[in-house]
Amino acid sequence: MNDNLIYKIALSMIPGVGGILARNLVSYVGSVEGVFKQSKKALLKIPGIGEVNVKRISDNEIFERAEKELKFIHEGNINCFFYTEKNYPRRLKNCVDAPVLIYTKGNMKLDEQRVISIVGTRNATDYGKQVCEELIQQFSERKYPILIVSGLAYGIDVHAHKSAMNYNLPTVGVVAHGLDKLYPSLHKEIAMKMLENGGLLTDFPSQTKIDPPNFLRRNRIIAGMADATIVVESAEKGGALVTADIAFSYNRDVFAFPGRAGDTYSKGCNKLIRNNGASLISGIDDLEFFMGWEMDDKEKVVQPSLFVELTKDEEKVVDLLKENRELFIDQISSKLSMPVSRVSALLLNMEFKNILKALPGKMYRLK
Secondary structure (H helix, E strand, O other), X not given: OOOOHHHHHHHHHOOOOOHHHHHHHHHHHOOHHHHHHOOHHHHHOOOOOHHHHHHHXXXXXHHHHXXXXXXXXXXXXXXXXXXXXXXXXXXXXXXXXXXXXXXXXXXXXXXXXXXXXXXXXXXXXXXXXXXXXXXXXXXXXXXXXXXXXXXXXXXXXXXXXXXXXXXXXXXXXXXXXXXXXXXXXXXXXXXXXXXXXXXXXXXXXXXXXXXXXXXXXXXHHHHHOOOEEEEOOOOOOOHHHHHHHHHHHOOOXXXXXXXXXXXXXXXXXXXXXXXXXXXXXXOHHHHHHHHOOOOOOOOOOOOHHHOOOOOHHHHHHHHHHHHHOEXXXXXXXXXXXXXXXXXXXXXXXXXXXXXXXXXXXXXXXXX
């Protein structure tokens, strides 16, 4: 744990200060500690803060709660990742309303090469369970380095977690409360098993009450952590459709399995497909096609310099991607010691030259 963790926890606990405003504060002040050490006069100059939030920032009760949370995470072997840190999920970091701090428990790789969120109705039918299990079995058979994310709720969510464990795939449950409890409690045994290869994740501190709006709020994490969200079954309204809408707003891929006309728990999926809110899939072959995975297992000799003229910086990017296969934009920036703005322009130009392909979550690979 780093020395300024208590400030990071405190920042995440200020009432009325969400992820967007918290990042603005840190950006203007220059550090998370500085937010709490600035004068009231200086804070009032920051756009969007206002007197009410300034009073909340200076409230000693915030630090008292943060100290209790710090003790809880130390005793509970819980990890915390702040949005500026390397271990914060890269895909989630790209979402404008992502939480500034997340808590995790278990053994997980949040930046796995592929991350898929699977969501659906709490009233899963035999059809939905079968579709979900067959898809995850196919992931396992393809031997993809993949992380399965869901919400540990009844129905499709928990079935996705169970299927992932059955086929030895890591799986993470995003919960709508602190890690001092588990809802629904019926899934406690499953959650404990998930800690071995995956685990639990939340942006809520301990002592958070079980509150319906929190379940909708956590859906942005389920959508933001993944390259794509797959809706297996859904009625015309429900949390799964909210997650799909959020994923769509993040410019992530959204997929849905179709169902028979008239089936209650296929109406949501059919509507998503009809309204172009999701692409129709019937199995892994469709998913591979849409996601560009179908060529991953085929060795390709990439020699773009034989066909197009490359600049020195473009040659560096090509050499880097030959070595690493796929990289996020910030990884490329770090490895080449080049500003992200410069790398972004470089990658866009290379896309136009048909040298590389942009993948979901600002990841790139050679064509």
